[in-house]
Amino acid sequence: MSTWxxxxxxxxxxxxxIFLYMTSTFIVGPTYQQMIITKVCRQLLNDTICKDPEHNKEYQVVQTSASYLLLLFNATLSLVSIPPAILLGSWSDRAGRRSVMAMxxxxxxxxxGLFLAVALVDSMSVYWTLMAAALIGLTGGHVSIFLSSFSYLADLTVGSSSSRTLRMAVAESMIFVGGAVGFLLGGFLEQDVGLQAAFGAYAGCHILVILYIWLWLRDPTMGRVPNKEEKDSQEDTSQVFIVKYAKRSFKVVFKRRSGQERLKLHFLIVCNFLNNLVAVGEQSVLLLFLMYEPREFTTALFGVFNSVRMLLLGFGLLGLFPVLMRCIKEMTLAKLSVVFxxxxxxxxxxxxNTWMVFLVGVVATPAGISQAVIRSLSSAIVAPDEQGAMFSFSASAEATCILFGAVIFNGLYPLTLPTFPGMPFIVMAVFMLIVLILLQWISEMPRTHPRLVLSD
Incomplete structure (x- = not known):
């Protein structure tokens, strides 16, 4: 192979x-939500109201029913995702990162394909979308992509904490860049071409992911030196099974470490959990909230808003973050990110109104920095051969966010809809305040030598 x-x-x-997977995720997110809303509306009301729901009081019933169905969708996705999320990271420490990324x-x-069938066949029940959620979650979904990708980067950046933080910030920015492309593309495909085109683009992104992993990526060897336990497992593969990998993930997170490193790791995992809980809740109710009066967003306008917001978040990580790191400590930047x-x-x-909603995207520009810092600090605490296990535990917590986020926010939204529809976002702000308190606590902990493990 040539040097270049x-x-x-x-x-x-x-x-x-990450870019292609998140592009597909943000293409399909508003699309299946819109499909659920449309099918529920046709089931409960008539086509006349469904085509022109503005200022129709009966449409509130559709909002409520769709919110509860989205809760079931997210609950199914979460419950199915948790077991593989616990296992796959630890398994990737031994078997390699690429296979976990591709699954x-x-x-x-x-x-x-199931989404496409529900969209094409009018007689198919909207509840078939729950089966699609189960299929997507069976290998961990986006949490498996994150745990394998960030473990891969941790392997490549062993011994360089600043390089690791920047590499993870770039990778984190791909979530938002992919979100910008996905929301914009999905919104216009759904409105101008149809649901079928959006689901087709979703499938195309996953084909490209598989081809890229197969043709381009190679498993890194740095930081993956087999220990005695790994050698034994390689000699007797019959003993390598579910309980073993799950146990290893828990062991890495809860093992004793020097100073307050274990407590710091636990706080960082809680911060990661709350960040993802809020992100899941936001995506669960945002479309419903913006389509409701007086905002009355169309699907295309919703796609434009999310694209602008995601591009600004990506700029915050790719543009602002590297510049600000030269003069401000990364933990300080993480706390400022949470404030915004x-x-x-x-x-x-x-x-x-519309301009206030778009102003939200401007205010949130630095908001993605905190998650990149949290991932980097977490990976710096554990040993090179523990990266996958640690990210696996963190990913399993992220998978539960899908369930808890749906229960909290899809459950809360219909209850506050008649009085104050924006209440779920106030609750999100409270959760982020907890993250800010935890980050301040972590920043006041004394620094100790990373990865020094004490025997139990």
Whole structure:
């Protein structure tokens, strides 16, 4: 292999995987939500009201029913995702990262086919979307992509904490860049071409992910030195099974470490959990909230808003973050990021017109920084051969967010709809305030030598 290609393979690694997967996720998110809303409306009301729901009091019933159905969808996705999320990271420490990265896209293709069938066949029940959620979650979904991708980067950046933080920030930015492309593309495809085109684009992204992993990526060898336990497992593969990998993930997170490193890791995992809980809740109710009066967003306008917001979040990580790191400590930047995120949710809750909603995206520009810092600090605490296990535990917590986020926010939204529809976003701001308190607590903990493990 030529030298330039080898260098390029070390520079461009998991970023396209995250970009394509998140593009597909944000294409399909509003699309299946719109499909559920439309099918529920046709079931409860008539086509006349469904085509022109503005200022129709009966449409509130559709909002409530669709919100509860989305709760079931997210609950199914979460419950199915938790077991693989616990297992796959620890398994990837031994078997390699690429296979874990590829599996979610394989089953997402099947889920996309089921979405397409529900959209094409009018007689198919909207509840078939729950089966699609189960298929997508069977290999962990996006949490498996994250745990394998960030473990991959941790392997490549062993011994360089600043390089690790920046590499993870770039990878994290791909979530938002992919979100921008996905929301914009999905919104216009759904409105101008149809649901079928959006689901087709979703499937196309997963095909590209599989081809990229197969043709371009190679498993890194740095930081993956087999220990005695790994050698034994390689000699007797019959003993390598579910309980063993689940136990290893828990062991890595709860093992004793020097100073307050274990407590710091636990706090960081809680911060990661709350960040994802709020993100899931936001996506669960945002479309419903913005389509409701007085905002009355169309699907295309919703796609434009999310694209602008995601591009600004990506700019915050790719543009602002590297510049600010030269003069401000990364933990300080993480706390400032949370403050801006809190402000954006309060503004969103109070928004009653289009320009206020778009201003939310501007205020939230630095909001993605905190998650990149949290991932980097977490990976710095554990040993090189523990990266996958640690990210696996964190990913399993992220998978539960899908369930808890749906229960909290899809359950809360119908209850507050007649009085204050923006209440779920106020609750999100409160959760982010807890993250800010935890980050401040972590920043006041004394620094100790990372990865020094004390015997029990």
């Amino acid at each position: 290609k080898e260098k390029l393979k070390r520079i461009v690694t998991v970023e396209p995987v 979610p896209s394989v089953l997402s293709l099947m889920g996309g 995120r809190i402000a954006s949710y309060i503004l969103l809750a109070l928004s009653n």
